[in-house]
Amino acid sequence: DAGVTQSPTHLIKTRGQQVTLRCSPKSGHDTVSWYQQALGQGPQFIFQYYEEEERQRGNFPDRFSGHQFPNYSSELNVNALLLGDSALYLCASSLGGELFFGEGSRLTVL
């Protein structure tokens, strides 16, 4: 049984560019949450998707958007990248209980 998978694992972008990160949830999980983890900090909640809708959102600007597909997989899009967007982006899936995390996508913005 595959766990949560994320792609790409590493990527480098320049300021102003756009990025799309992808996540496949653990088999049977219908809820996907995205987190941003800056170096030396705890994960910060970006948003959660359930039944293809954004169910709750954290304190992130509209440059951060997402999508959930009928197979429960999800994408995180970030537009107009800033240097401060450099972080580890974590996807987590759940069935309402504990979160199961992927290995993350490390984004570096130059």
Add this chain to the structure above:
Amino acid sequence: AQSVAQPEDQVNVAEGNPLTVKCTYSVSGNPYLFWYVQYPNRGLQFLLKYITGDNLVKGSYGFEAEFNKSQTSFHLKKPSALVSDSALYFCAVRESGGFKTIFGAGTRLFVKA
């Protein structure tokens, strides 16, 4: 608004000694409480959770945590630390009926041989 505090940036303990990593929380209503562990350049791994029932919760790798409602705490414990326990530990909380899980800033545990 819900929040989590981990008052110690780092905890040092000798192998074989007991360890405690502290966590306090603030949430409206009844909390769902969690502990996760993170190894370098990896995602977070679930250790244990408290939803309801016994205040002492047992989890993976010999870890346990004690829920204290009056002190709004959920400290992580292990009777005998291993060098391999060295990692970054995160406490997290979610309001019952809520959707988002909020994480603390993390506590780095060093276990010395």
